[in-house]
Amino acid sequence: MTTTGRRALLTAGVSAAAAAAVSGCTSEKPAPRKPGAAELEAERVARAEAALRLRSVTASRTLLERYDAALAAHPALAPRLNPLRRSVAAHAEALGEGGTTVRPATAAPTAAPASTSAKPTASPVPVATDPRAALKELATAERTASDAHTAALLTAPPEYARLLASVAAAGAAHAYLLTEGARA
Template sequence: MTTTGRRALLRAGAAAGAAALVGCTSSEGGEAPRKPSAAELEAERAARAEAALRLRSVTAARSLLERYDTTLAAHPALAPRLTPLRRSVAAHAKALGEGGTAVKPVTTSPSPSVSASASASMAPAPVPAPADPRAALKELAAAERQAADRHTNALLTAPPEYARLLASVAAAGAAHAYLLTEGAPA
């Protein structure tokens, strides 16, 4: 992330903090509601963008976790090999979701917030695992690579701390893909 991007993020955060300290004015006596400042609107936009990014990242991780579960259900003999990787993916999904995926708007106009429950209802049905264990491992490795690529692509728009987390999760996904295909025999 460029210095200019960090400065803009810091300005937006400072403006949101200042707005929280000042508080809202009451609309007693027929006064019009206070219009949010440009800084407040920018802070809200940045928060919404980050919440959407977090939601996409968590959704990718949870989808991968479901792939592990379907593969383990279809091939219990692979449990010693897959269980540690599945545990790691579960930890990644939890870490990617920390910090929240919902945003409370500062504007006076109603707008829907991004929530994890909304995306869960739109999630596609789990993909069944292939009958052949080697094919199942190959498909799981492909799913790991795909999730790692999504996390890597998200780095471009992520705030610095979240970008570091995404980079770590993407690297772990690449390592998992290697372990599933090249690292050990089936």
Template sequence: MTTTGRRALLAAGAAAGVTALAGCTSSPGGQARRPNAAEREAERVARAEAALRLRSVTAARGLLGRYDATLAAHPALAPRLTPLRRAVAAHAKALGEGGTTVEPATATTSAGTAPSTSPAPPPAPSVHPSASASASGRPAAPAAPVRVAADPRAALRELAAAERGASDAHTAALLAAPPEYARLLASVAAACAAHAYLLTEGARA
């Protein structure tokens, strides 16, 4: 074979190798794969659950803010409100962490005090980062100031109404919540209803 013939043969082999390499890199395995229907549904469910958890935590924190405002406006109510405020803070923490249990409230009204309702959640996954302002690095929007009635009894009625509102919100979220989180929501909703009773009817017992 002549030198020219050998060069032509080598050139043809090199071209074939390049073609084969191009075929490998353009194969489906080398491209970004689009998520299938099951993966898209799983992502949708995860986003919906994260949004639900964020709403639940926001409701609990809003209630906690009302307790703080009421205590600031009426310090004399501290012996009565502090145990309930402590329970609401624990609820907010449990809802954010995805805890599973909340101890039921006990209607104790002697000496004008209310029971403490505290959750005892085991270690559990936290709220999805996309649903948390702190986890995303964005500062949370400042909360609007809470107005509290000047009359202590009216302030207690406002607080009881806020507890009932939080109970209704947690109950409404049950249908869309996963089973474990739904159990927690049910426990917190029941505790809020018990708090509302202790703030109004229970105080007169």
């Protein structure tokens, strides 16, 4: 091969490389990047935590509705129930503070918790006409919410599990105060 042939070959190679580089700079959009295994796992964990938080907040809000209904049906119980109701409202707010919204790119947002600091209002929740029976119903509702929070401990992340444990313990204490504590 002559020097001219080598130069021509080298020039052709450089030209081909330049053409390949220029063709890579087109205005076409690149194909969407497929999320990796770590990203998919992080999204799964975030969704699971958001669902757990939503269930926990819902259990506390349901209990709060029971208190509101009992207070509406038996205003004479207000001195006894108002401190417990305020505690339940604070628990519902604390349980929802981390948010129940999932915001990964592939996820649709879920509902954020509503305010739990509203004043007691009439509710369609049925309440016993006897004040003692109403207190027993509230104690049962406290135990149900406490059991739900305790069951959620198994899948909760550590910090949220500590909060759930505290709220579950408070619910058990409220149930005692609503029933056994009244006899003391």
